[in-house]
Amino acid sequence: MVLELKKPRPMWEIIFSTHHTDIGLLYIIASMVALFAGGGLAMAIRAELFIPGVQIFEGQADFARFFTVHGTTLLFLWLIPFGAGAGNYLIPIMVRYKDMAWPKLNAVAFWMIPPCMFLLWGGFADTTWNAYPPYSTLKAPGPAADMWIVALKLLGLSSVLGAINFTVTILKMKHPDLPLMKMSLFSWATLVTSLMIIVAIPTFAASLVMLYTDRLGVSGFFNPEMGGDPIAYQHLFWFTFHPEVYIFVLPAIGMMYEMIPTFSRKPLFSYYSGVIALIVIAVIGFGSWAHHMFAVGMSFTEKTVFMVGTLAAVPSSAMHVFNFLATMWGGRIKFAAPMLFSVGGILLFFSAGAGGVVNTAMPLDFLTHDSYWVVGHMHLFIMGTITLAFIGFIYYLFPLITGRMYDQRLAKIHFVLTFVGIALIFGVQHILGLYGMPRRVIDYLPISELIIMNQIASFGGWAIGTSFILFLYNMIKSAMFGKPADPKDPFELGKGVEYYYDYARRDPHH
Amino acid sequence: MGHGTPEWIFIGVVVAILIWVGAEAWNVEHALEYAPPNSETIRVVGQQWFWSFQHADGTQEINELHVKEGVPYRFEIVSTDVIHSFNIPDFAMLMDAVPGRVNTMWNIFDEPGEYLIECREYCGLLHQDMRARLFVEPNTGNTTATSQSESEPTISQGTGTATVIAPGGSQVGSSGTGTMRVVEPGNLTQSESSSNVRTGNTSNATTPGTGAGSANGTSAAGSSVTLSIPVGAATPGNPAYSPDPLTVSKGEVITVSNDDTAPHTVTSGASPGDADAGQLFDTSIMMPAGTADIDTSTIDPGEYTYHCTVHPFMTGTLTVQ
Known part of the structure; x- marks a missing residue:
């Protein structure tokens, strides 16, 4: 497949390259492979839940394997690598340096990802993506759970290496004429994300080692019979993975900051509030982890502290939303596909944030915890906000990467189907949770409300699946036969608007 | 009106809403946190993949829980293997059963009827079937419930030895909402004598296969x-x-x-x-x-x-x- 129009190169030259755009392209392709693989599992999950009872899967164990690999794949092989890929592609261009600070380290960080994919999919663990002990240490069947641990360990290493590279590139290799406060908000988002990765990931890396030695039986960190405590794992886990939520979402916000002013044909409303909100969330995001754990038996004081910490993280997200809306206000907006996805993302970001406030209010948490409400809430963020922004950004980068234009009509159909599907499936899942349907079950009680809502959710899920098949077709066909794009203004925004990125900078020089 | 004014107003409104949510949540949770001193204690044991309940008078029930309307109950929730989550959706009651810990929760059931008890934390092969039933019986005026004889699957437990916890040996059920006491998971359900209704002889420990x-x-x-x-x-x-x-x-x-x-x-x-x-x-x-x-x-x-x-x-x- 010819991926680049101007200077066609064989695939192997891209694969063994250390140039940042090539690595970025590899990251993006790998993450999209994970997106389609993980999404396929979701389709099977929705088919199973279409009616109560056990139909497609052999039983809960198989079902658990599917939702575990679905979650792990999409979180760690789609969201993180895509953020890294887009960053790789654009950060050196934005900070005006010839490449990443350490090109070979960059390649090493990427090439850790394919082995992780093989480990994860080869093992197909059933621990759930958060792998709470003692289930994951004492009961989960090996070698799947061990392969899961090693895969996550390597992925953590890969993202830490990538994050160090981004931080150094942005802070030390930035062009001397470019002050920090003139840097694009996408670079700011990448910088903040990288710093958060460096602080957050090592905690989980440590707990993975403890999990592994516990599985081997040589230690009892999380085993009460050997003097350990399962709750310790949950603290370590969520200390990494609540900030990880912001690590997922901040690149998406940075991408929206690229797309929304461009398609609104208007300068950004407030650059400073964007920077401040990014920095504030990076700090406060570390003070709210235990709101995932209210029901493990926390004292009233702990619950209060973490509720306040969680609520304190909301205003900075609200600042971004305000910034986006104020930028669009009065602009001559062109609703091309990237803009449609961004606006849909903002809308769902707002809804998901409101749901998050409900979750953290202590008495309501006990109503929604571990129910389908949480599934709906979390997917509204991950699918509704982050993935929508990422897909929009794929459309946005498409002319830059391939030099061709995608099929715009298909892209709009993709958006409409995806958005309707997301609203159906994840909106309904919130209500399902209030009806008391627990998450992670293969079977539910044959009550007519539950059946109807699950069927609506399944249709929503399949609408998303269909739209992503259109997306795949669009990407492959347009990359090969699409009409050549205007490198200065591929989205036909007219005079006075410059396409952001220097087209010539893509080409490798070493 | 300056460039930033609308943004400050917006942030002010958001912060005000958050403070209101937080304060209301604090109020409600504070009222819910401490069980009334006259509440009856029920011990809830979660294990793969069923619930067992032990009343204060020693009555034990499996996968069925009979309680009286209007009586405050305090639940002590423990697990013997992996983490489960004790959940009665109709009363918005949820608390994890964590091995090594005793978690507490309390409620006054105000509506007689039959309700669902389920497990909300993924616990393995039969997680979705880990359900039990809650029967709230109308209160006939006598608040000291003795549900000894009326519940069908009751297993009479000889002595109350099942609740002894290992370090220190203090009896569970004595104190507060703190959750941190460590119990020896193995000891929780093992009663010395067989507890079945139809138990005949407790003889032969046949080794597998030799029978x-x-x-x-x-x-x-x-x-x-x-x-x-x-x-x-x-x-x-x-x-x-x-x-x-x-x-x-x-x-x-x-x-x-x-x-x-x-x-x-x-x-x-x-x-x-x-x-x-x-x-x-x-x-x-x-x-x-x-x-x-x-x-x-x-x-x-x-x-x-x-x-x-x-x-x-x-x-x-x-x-x-």
């Missing part, structure tokens, strides 16, 4: 045949019952002994969902080291499948001649 010889013979009516549930039966793939198939003559008494470390049953039918499950014979739950008898004199000759209601993948075949 085969006596089973295949055609012994006389009234004599006893041993069926063992060997160690490791709770893991799928391991032998579930020994000997399997088991052949007896009509009239013989089958002595079932649970030599495993998990609770099991011997229940007629291929799976718990069958319409005739448990109609022909059912030992109900046997705790580890427990025994139960099945009298075959009422069973017509033929071949029957049976299973364990706790672990439906455990099946066996019984042939009555």
